[in-house]
Each structure stands twice: as structure tokens, then as C-alpha cells.
Amino acid sequence: MSPGPWERCFWLGGLLCLSVGSSGHAPPTPQPKCTDFQNASLLWGTKLKVQFLLFVPSDPSCGHLVEESSDIQNSGFNATLGTKLIIHGFRALGTKPSWIDAFIQALLHAADSNVIAVDWVYGSTAVYFSAVDNVVKLSLQISRFLRKLLVLGVPESSIHIIGVSLGAHVGGMVGHFYKGQLGRIT
Numbered sequence: 001m002s003p004g005p006w007e008r009c010f011w012l013g014g015l016l017c018l019s020v021g022s023s024g025h026a027p028p029t030p031q032p033k034c035t036d037f038q039n040a041s042l043l044w045g046t047k048l049k050v051q052f053l054l055f056v057p058s059d060p061s062c063g064h065l066v067e068e069s070s071d072i073q074n075s076g077f078n079a080t081l082g083t084k085l086i087i088h089g090f091r092a093l094g095t096k097p098s099w100i101d102a103f104i105q106a107l108l109h110a111a112d113s114n115v116i117a118v119d120w121v122y123g124s125t126a127v128y129f130s131a132v133d134n135v136v137k138l139s140l141q142i143s144r145f146l147r148k149l150l151v152l153g154v155p156e157s158s159i160h161i162i163g164v165s166l167g168a169h170v171g172g173m174v175g176h177f178y179k180g181q182l183g184r185i186t
Ligand SMILES: *[C@@H]1O[C@H](CO)[C@@H](O)[C@H](O)[C@H]1NC(C)=O
Pocket: 036, 037, 038, 039
């Protein structure tokens, strides 16, 4: 028997009903929610709040926030496919790159692969020099992230880094940390 509306509430001071459940039935399998790029317009680029967003061929418009190896495995990452990692550049206004959605879709349309967008909007905003200051730190963070893919059995040669503008410098530095063993850097 499904609970009636009152069972979904608890009463506060006899006046307010706070809903404690959704009104519909729960879907049979919980879908991981999609995560978008952050907005950093009001903050000034001192923090490097990096997000790694995984996009897979079965759901090319939904970014899965992946941090730990378990997130990667549970979000449809396929270790037998190639992995493309996109790194954007300086973001003067702290906003999401306007080209990135279409670019992700185009990559997934061209070939089945794992596409990972690196959201470093926070660290890439404010003045150009503060974004440049974050390049080494970001490169180390991406290198640590790639290590988690290697642990899942991803060969270094199947990793393709695509860096734009300042993100290209980051890509080059990650490639340096991997001693030139990554598959490709664009
Ligand atoms: C960022 O700002 C845009 C434009 O105002 C908005 O559409 C989007 O939902 C915001 N994203 C997040 C994660 O808050």
C-alpha cells in the first residue's frame, strides 16, 4: 500500500506540513543526476574547485560528476573505449564555455568514447595571471584523476587530452607528468 499524502509530511507547530517524500512513485532504478558546469561570476578565481564531468554515448547530454573510482564505474564509464578529456581555458566572466556542450556531443557522435570535461571555471576566472597561477595545481589534480582511470585498466595510450587556450598548457603539463605516454594531446 502506498502512503497517503499525510504520511509524507511531518507537521511543524501544527501549521506547516513539510514534505518528506516525493509525490510520485520512486523510479525502479535511481538515475544518477546530471551535473552542469559551475558559475563563478561572483567569486574571484582564488579557489580551484575542479569538477570532472563524465559524458557517455548512451546519454550524451548528461554530465556525471565523478570523483572516486566507484563514481567512474557507476556512471557508465567503459574502460575498453578511448577517453577524451577536455580542458577549457581562461574564463573572464566565470561562466561555462559556450562551445563545450556542442563539442561534447560532436565527439560522442563521431565515436563511442568516454568524454570527460574538466570544469575549472572557478580557478580560471578573475585576472589572467591568477588563472595562470592555477595551471600547475590543476595539472597535478588532473594527473591524479587520470591515475584513477589507469587503476580501472585504462591504457595510457587510449587517453586523449584536448586543451583549449590556457587549457592547452595544462594538457601539455599533464602529458609531461605522464612522461609522454598519453595517447594524444590536441
Ligand atoms: C549558471 O548560470 C546559468 C545562467 O544564469 C544558469 O542557466 C545555470 O543553471 C547556472 N548553473 C548552475 C550550476 O547554477
